[in-house]
Amino acid sequence: MREERKKKIVSIKVKLLGIILPVVIAIMILLAGILYFISKDIIKEYSENLLTSSIDNQTNQIEAWLNENLSAFGAVKQAIEQTKPSEQQLQAILDSYYGFHDNYPEGLYIADANGKLMAASASEKQETDPTQSVWYKEGLTRWNMGLTNAYTNAAGNKVISASGILDDQSGTIKVISADLTLERISIIVNSYIEMEQAQAFLVSSTDGTILAHQDNALISTNLGSSKDAFMRDIWQKVEQWDFDMAEIDDNMTAFSQINGTDWVLVSYIPTKIIYSDIDSVRNMMLVIGLLSILLLTVLVERVVHMVIRPVKELIKIITAMTNGDFTVQVKTGSNDEIGVMGGFVEQFIQTMRQMIASIHGVSDKLSTQAANSDTISREMYDATRHQGQSMRELNTTVEQLSLSVGEIAEHATTLAMVVSDTKDDGDQVGGKMQETVTVSRQGKDDLQRVSSAMETIHVSMQKLQQSIDEVGKASVEITNITEIIGNIADQTSLLSLNASIEAARAGDAGRGFAVVATEIGQLANTSAEAVHNIEGLISQINNLVGDTVKQTDESVKNIDHSSNLVEDTLRTFDAIFNNIDQVSMLVREMIQKVEKVDEVATNVAAISEEQAASSEEILATSESMVRQVDNITGNSKSVSTSANELTSSAEELYEQVARFKIKEEV
Amino acid sequence: MMKSMKRYVSLCVIVVMLIAAVSGCAQRTGGGNGNIRIFFSLNKMDTFRGTLVDAAAERAAQVGAQFVMEDAEGSIEKQVEQIKRAAAEKYDVIICSVVSVDTVVQLKMCAEDIPIVFVNSCPDEKYLQSGKYVFVGSSEQVAGEFQAEYVLGKLAGSQEINVALLKGPSNHSATKGRTNGVKRALEQSGKQIHYVFEDTANWDTEQAQKLFELFLRTGSAVDCVVCNNDAMALGVVEACKKNGISIPILGVDATADGCEAIRNGDMAFTVYQSGSGQGHTAVDAAVQLAGNGDVKELEGSSEDGKYVWVDFERVDSSNVSQYGK
16 A cells, blocks of 8 residues: 555656646747747848848949039039130040049040040040940930940940030030949949848849949849849849839849939848848747756756755654654754644644543553443343343233133124124014004004994984985975865866856856866866876885885994994904004013113123223234344344444554554663 | 616716717817918929919818918928927928928928928838828829820830930939839830930929030930920920920920910920819828828828829810910
């Protein structure tokens, strides 16, 4: 374990260097990159400005040099024009300028339209026909002296002439001229290059003749027909009158027109020269960067080394502490964070020493106590085990009891059910009895109704007899009446017969009356007849009534008989009814008794069930008690184990603590 | 929370009001230009510059700017002194036709921080700066090109052309531009061009006449005379009249005399440099610079904001009636 940890340790020094160096290198590279591009731009712009200023300066110098010479010539020319000298005087003047200035060693010379050439006496200048010379022809195109293109003169020298018309009012056109050697102009052109390593040459913009160049061989050659592509490209630009600065074939090239001439000064510098500066800047930055990184590495290494030295001391102490040695001493030398840390470690060691000493004491005590608890727990375990056994026995007993009670309850329940059934049957019988009583009561009632109906019939019969008797009496009276009526009718008939005899005596007068008497006689006859009929009828009625009476008497007799029968029946019914009633009463009483039995049986069943439940509960309780006792036994066992462990822990603690050294061993 | 919110809102309102106020002010200045003071330093009065100054004064009055013009009468010292005074009196902008383009750096220093609109003579490009030092004028090269165009048209039949060229002072920007313009255009025509005479007559009629008479005495053949300005062309006209020669004579500027000469048939062609246009545009440019703007919005301005070009116009017998009055 310790070995592995040791392998994983990476020193702070390495870590710090590992973090700082890549960052520093990245920053350096970034910085160098930015600086490189910025300086490239700056150097390019600077170079452009430098080239511009260089070519401007050259132009000014060349213009000044040309103007200086031209004004010198102009002064001579003006003097000649003003003074109008004689030929001798003129010769003297020309002589005086011979060798006067090394810019134009030959001095001035004059030719007229007639081909006469005047030069200094010492001059070797000779021309067969000066009017055909370049200087003469070009001089004719101006009064102010101006410069010709480069040309080869009669003597075979490459020159540029300054020439112009000499207006001496003589009537003959004259041209005055002076030669400037091209070498001289080249020297002038190349002398004033300000920018190092830049090159310059002068070219005529009209025909591309090179007027001045470092390479003398190129002077008065044509730019457009040069072998050098760069030169041809320049000519292309000059021909277009495009005088802006441009990069041509890797050369930064600037152009400048020379005032008062058709000349163009071209100055150029290869871009690689410009950028070589940038490259050297880049290399310098690279070297500085590398050096800085190296310096920084050493610096960081040294600083970290110094800083972490006390840490190493502390590591030794902490390692000793890890190994349990608290006898070590911390030297708190420095006053920085690490010093403070050392101080605290020292305090920590002190505290640890005290703590370990007190732990020693505590662990001793703990050992003793653990042993004690071990013994106690063993005893407790035994006790509980006994208790458990007793409890189990109790439990068995309760179980048996519970079974018995259960059986009782079962039996009581069965009884209760049987009784209950009986009661139901009794109830049914009671119901039947009740129905029977009701039915017999109805029968009795019906019979009573029949009896009373018989009574009614009897009464009716008696009433009928009475009625018939009254009919008999009435018919007797009717017979009496009819006899009276018959008598009356007989008398009436006699009267009518008398009347009719009297009417017949009365003659006609009694005719009418005779009619009435006849009528009455008839009526009396009719009435006698009717009475006769009625008598017949009444006797029939009397016969009928007599029959009826007879029959009625018989009916009454029958009815009376029936009535007696009914009453007998009634009496029998009553007797039955009373018997039934008594049976019903008995049944009811029986039912009531059965009900009581039922109640009792139910109660017994309920009670024995309760008993069974109670015994179950007792059983459950005793079972849980057994379990608890078992638990207690288990617990007391684990207490015992714990006590054992505690004892061994206490022993271990003692051993561990013993490992810490807090006193120098003697 | 509410308090800071309120504070924030009120701050916003103040900022908005400030912006409104400032932009309102700026607009007022732009519209009325009541506060702009323009100083015009003239190199030397002549006909053309008179037109230019008059147009500038008129335009300044139109835009409501104060306009002061002083004539340096061709003196570098006087001009430097004028510019120094303008700086001391805190003018907003200076319009300057320089006596010599070589003094531009000195003039800029004297003007301190005041922007300058150069007119008439064009300083070297490196002395110009967008929004600060600008040139208002006509591209001299174009004038030369117009002349070459006329010559090539007039002498279309000949393959060889003999040209006499009379130039202004060699250090003058117009001389370089016009000469370059005409030479370049002629050379690019592919014809054989012989410059039978090429000298400077310093813009001057008499010098030009003298030089051309001298040239005529050389007996060289000449097909046309191209002058950098009308004054010199008129000198050539005199010389030709004396010698009974009639060839196309070209000038630049379309001065009253030049136009008169064209009307009379003495001169063939000139180029009208719009003095009034330049004066007008110079003031417009000055107003822009005074308002810390640049001239890029103005018509004819170059992309780099250093120049505002005012168009040249061709003048010959066909349209001379519109010019030179």
